[in-house]
Amino acid sequence: xxxxxxxxxxxxxxxxxxxxxxxxxxxxxxxxxxxxxxxxxxxxxxxxxxxxxxxxxxxxxxxxxxxxxxxxxxxxxxxxxxxxxxxxxxxxxxxxxxxxxxxxxxxxxxxxxxxxxxxxxxxxxxxxxxxxxxxxxxxxxxxxxxxxxxxxxxxxxxxxxxxxxxxxxxxxxxxxxxxxxxxxxxxxxxxxxxxxxxxxxxxxxxxxxxxxxxxxxxxxxxxxxxxxxxxxxxxxxxxxxxxxxxxxxxxxxxxxxxxxxxxxxxxxxxxxxxxxxxxxxxxxxxxxxxxxxxxxxxxxxxxxxxxxxxxxxxxxxxxxxxxxxxxxxxxxxxxxxxxxxxxxxxxxxxxxxxxxxxxxxxxxxxxxxxxxxxxxxxxxxxxxxxxxxxxxxxxxxxxxxxxxxxxxxxxxxxxxxxxxxxxxxxxxxxxxxxxxxxxxxxxxxxxxxxxxxxxxxxxxxxxxxxxxxxxxxxxxxxxxxxxxxxxxxxxxxxxxxxxxxxxxxxxxxxxxxxxxxxxxxxxxxxxxxxxxxxxxxxxxxxxxxxxxxxxxxxxxxxxxxxxx
Numbered sequence: 001x002x003x004x005x006x007x008x009x010x011x012x013x014x015x016x017x018x019x020x021x022x023x024x025x026x027x028x029x030x031x032x033x034x035x036x037x038x039x040x041x042x043x044x045x046x047x048x049x050x051x052x053x054x055x056x057x058x059x060x061x062x063x064x065x066x067x068x069x070x071x072x073x074x075x076x077x078x079x080x081x082x083x084x085x086x087x088x089x090x091x092x093x094x095x096x097x098x099x100x101x102x103x104x105x106x107x108x109x110x111x112x113x114x115x116x117x118x119x120x121x122x123x124x125x126x127x128x129x130x131x132x133x134x135x136x137x138x139x140x141x142x143x144x145x146x147x148x149x150x151x152x153x154x155x156x157x158x159x160x161x162x163x164x165x166x167x168x169x170x171x172x173x174x175x176x177x178x179x180x181x182x183x184x185x186x187x188x189x190x191x192x193x194x195x196x197x198x199x200x201x202x203x204x205x206x207x208x209x210x211x212x213x214x215x216x217x218x219x220x221x222x223x224x225x226x227x228x229x230x231x232x233x234x235x236x237x238x239x240x241x242x243x244x245x246x247x248x249x250x251x252x253x254x255x256x257x258x259x260x261x262x263x264x265x266x267x268x269x270x271x272x273x274x275x276x277x278x279x280x281x282x283x284x285x286x287x288x289x290x291x292x293x294x295x296x297x298x299x300x301x302x303x304x305x306x307x308x309x310x311x312x313x314x315x316x317x318x319x320x321x322x323x324x325x326x327x328x329x330x331x332x333x334x335x336x337x338x339x340x341x342x343x344x345x346x347x348x349x350x351x352x353x354x355x356x357x358x359x360x361x362x363x364x365x366x367x368x369x370x371x372x373x374x375x376x377x378x379x380x381x382x383x384x385x386x387x388x389x390x391x392x393x394x395x396x397x398x399x400x401x402x403x404x405x406x407x408x409x410x411x412x413x414x415x416x417x418x419x420x421x422x423x424x425x426x427x428x429x430x431x432x433x434x435x436x437x438x439x440x441x442x443x444x445x446x447x448x449x450x451x452x453x454x455x456x457x458x459x460x461x462x463x464x465x466x467x468x469x470x471x472x473x474x475x476x477x478x479x480x481x482x483x484x485x486x487x488x489x490x491x492x493x494x495x496x497x498x499x500x501x502x503x504x505x506x507x508x509x510x511x512x513x514x515x516x517x518x519x520x521x522x523x524x525x526x527x528x529x530x531x532x533x534x535x536x537x538x539x540x541x542x543x544x545x546x547x548x549x550x551x552x553x554x555x556x557x558x559x560x561x562x563x564x
Contacts, residue, residue, distance in 0.1 A: 013050045017043055018274055032138065034372040036274050040281020051282060063228075063272045066245040067265055069129070069158075070227045073249020074258050084152050091149070091318055092156025095332075099125035099310045106302070115171045119346050120360065122164055124303060126157045128336035130276055131371050135331065146327045149320060153311070153332060158243045161338060168346050194233060200251060207257050220264045226252075227265065276337075283340075283365050285358065296359060300366045304374065308333040323382040330378035334367035402464050405429055409454035409484055410474035411438045411447070414500055418474055419447055430463050455484040457491060465492050473499035473515075478506060482513055489514025504555075523555055 017039035025035030043050045104121030112120060132150055133142070141147045203226070210222045227245050234244030252258050289296055308329040315325035343360050346352040352360075406422065408415055411433035419442075422429050431449035433439050442449035452459035454473075465471070471488055475481040485497055498517040501507035507518035527548050534544040 010051050013043055014039075014275060014278060018278065022274075032134075032274075034369070036277035037281040037369050040278035040283075042281075043278070044282030046286035047282075063231075063241075063268075066231045066241050067227060067268050067272060069133075069243070070230075070245035070249040071262060071265060073246040074252050074262055084148065087149060087152035087318075088156050088159075091314055092153045092159075094314050095153050095311055096122070096125050096157060096160055098314070099307055102306055102310065103303070106306075115351055116346075116356070119168060119171065119342065119351055122167070123339045123342040123346075123360075124335045124363070125307070126160065126336045126338050127154060127307070127332040128334055128368055128371070129154045129158065130273060130337060131334060131368055132331055134273060134277075135372065135375055145320065145324045146331070149315060149324065149328045150331050153328075155246070157336070157338075158246070161243070164338075164342060168342065168351065171351055196247065196251065198251075203251060204255055204257070207255070211257070219260070223261045223264045224268065226261075280337075280365055280368055283361065285362060289362055289366075292359065296362055296366070300363050300370070303335065303363060303367055304333040304370065307335075308374075322385060326382055326385070327375075327378045330374040331371070333374055334371045335364040336368075337364075339364045402428065402430065403467050404469040405464065405467070406470055406472060407432065407454070407460075407463050407465060407468045408472045408474060409433075410476065410481075410500075411435075411442050411449045412474065412476050414476075415474035416442075418472060419449075423447070432459060432463060455480060455487050457487065460488065460491070465495060468495060470496040470498060473497065475500070478502060482509055485510055485513040485515050517556075520555070523552070527552060 018036060021039040021042075022032045022035035025038065026032055041047050045051075100118075100122040102121070103124050104117045107117030107120045108114065132154055136142045136147045136150060142151065207219075207222065210219050213219075226248055230244040230248035231241035232244070234247075235241045252261060255261075311332050312325045312329035315328055316322070320328075340361060343352060343357045347354060347357045406427060406429035408419060408422070408429055408431040411419065411431045412435070415431060415433070419429070419431055429448065431442065431447060432452045432454045433442075433449060434451065434453045436451065439449050439451045450463070452462070454460060454463070454475075465488070471492075473481050473484055475484065481499060485499055488495060488497055497515045498519070499510050499515045501510050501518040501520050503522045504520060507520050510518040531544060531548055534547070535541065
């Protein structure tokens with residue numbers, strides 16, 4: 001009874017801390033990951049000491065990473081993974097070997113024995129799958145160049161688990177090299193083949209049987225069993241559980257059950273991944289940190305610089321642009337959760353001593369804590385470098401004779417439609433976009449669209465903002481739109497600004513920055529759907545129009561009263 005009560009108190013404390021800390025950190029623009037880490041530090045042995053069984057929570061919470069990889073696998077078709085093979089086995093392998101070699105040399109310079117230096121170097125070379133993919137997911141960047149590149153490297157690192165664990169056994173004086181690697185490779189290969197065969201030929205028939213019962217609870221249980229079963233099979237073969245879950249998801253990527261399974265698994269992933277991040281926060285031993293503050297912080301900084309530098313260099317060699325290379329480098333500059341496992345195994349095998357493992361664990365945890373801040377720094381640096389490049393490419397003057405024209409910022413989906421209607425009405429306008437492809441296609445189709453970042457004063461001046469009648473902002477990027485409105489209002493206070501907003505809250509922000517009108521995408525879509533529902537249900541057309549117009553008027557009036 002006492003144990004049950006203790007578990008309830010721990011669970012209550014974890015959920016309470018997460019509910020309080022995560023929204024605050026999200027509001028501050030620091031992301032949910034840092035919120036979970038802070039909550040863990042507060043609850044852990046070196047905070048309020050409410051929870052002291054950190055290892056138990058971490059082992060349980062690691063299933064969050066498992067469910068995360070399953071969901072990523074289910075969203076990725078096998079054909080797409082095949083296309084990424086050069087990045088996985090080329091860039092990913094190069095990152096592990098080069099980073100590991102550099103860190104091993106530093107270990108030797110710090111007087112570590114050769115075997116210990118090799119383990120430390122290769123262990124620290126791996127990054128955190130949980131941190132990297134969660135941050136990419138929050139920023140909706142899993143499918144862009146940054147996300148694809150980072151995921152390729154992380155996937156190769158997961159595949160490296162077996163060789164690294166085998167390496168520890170060999171260095172500890174285990175079996176012969178050829179026998180160990182051969183046996184481990186056969187086990188790993190058989191496990192992967194088993195998951196692929198089961199996924200291809202057994203999963204859908206089994207799920208058909210479960211779905212035929214029309215019992216949603218049983219279907220959820222089957223989905224969870226599928227993930228855990230694949231994870232356990234991989235763990236038995238010496239591979240990471242996350243890799244097994246990823247393969248299971250990949251096998252279901254083209255199944256007609258994928259959307260239902262994805263919805264059923266999502267809550268487990270969110271809660272458990274949050275617990276994992278909190279367990280990392282709890283593992284930060286302030287006593288160990290304070291005893292060797294200078295050396296540990298210095299090693300963390302050195303680790304981040306080396307890992308980021310290697311990843312950036314390899315990305316540039318792979319022909320990725322500077323912005324993408326910088327973002328990937330800072331995203332993967334930390335060490336990962338596998339380091340805890342590898343160094344713990346090395347401790348048991350007698351290859352590392354306990355004080356050294358404690359220091360290494362602290363370095364890993366602190367590098368993880370720094371990741372959200374480094375990613376934010378990467379975004380800022382990326383924007384600065386891109387803005388500088390766009391400034392250099394900005395035209396001196398688009399058309400000095402234009403007067404009372406409209407400036408259209410953004411030539412994407414919305415911008416094209418606005419341009420077409422203005423063109424049809426015979427209005428004079430200039431469109432700006434910083435996507436080369438959009439600009440090229442637009443000009444081929446006869447539209448007056450120019451390359452440039454509209455939030456840069458040099459570009460606005462070239463577009464004749466001082467002579468324009470109004471500015472229409474149709475940008476996809478929320479932050480870019482907010483920045484543009486603020487810059488224009490500050491430098492051209494009399495220029496009317498009409499801007500596209502994503503939602504009510506986004507419209508409020510745009511109006512607070514100085515926009516004259518903010519048109520909500522969600523509102524207009526809602527009104528159109530409501531119109532269809534009313535008219536198809538037999539409501540009089542006049543009454544329908546009146547209801548919609550009244551609602552629209554009230555919606556925008558509330559915004560105007562608040563900010564204008």
